[in-house]
Amino acid sequence: MDFESVFIIAVMIVGFVAWKLVPKFIAGVPFVEPAEVMKAMGEKRIEVVIDVRAHGDYIGDSGHIAGAINLPYGYMNERLNKVGQDLAPYKQESVLIAAGGDTMAAHSARLLRKIGFSNIAILKGGMKRWSNMGMPVEHGLPEDAEIRMD
Secondary structure, eight states: OHHHHHHHHHHHHHHHHHHHHHHHHHOOOOOEEEHHHHHHHHTTTOOOEESSOOHHHHHHHTTTOTOOOOOHHHHHHHHHEEEEEEETGGGTTEEEESSSSHHHHHHHHHEEEEETTOOOOEEEEEHHHHHHHOOOOBBBTTTTTTOOOO
């Protein structure tokens, strides 16, 4: 194998490792396995679940974790001050972020930390992994859902 081939392979390996680690550096919060999340929810150690996926994903076929608040990342990013006011009662609670994947969850955690949240964890692997592991989901809107278009 020549030097150029070895160099290309090395760059690809470094890139892959970086791609896997970047979300953890961005978030600055723990990533928690679905089984541990179920246990923590049963023990009431997770008080609030925020699902940052698009609304269609939240109510759609993939469903959402029971009781999760749907706060799409795009909405949160555009209206951070408003979100901070709306979520003020939850700032001292233990919060789990559920997303489509780890990168979106990491960016969401960074935003929540920016507005004063400190006890945050991320569902490792997102809702896809949650569903693939056979964890329970709800479909559609929760009965007590508040629809806001502001």
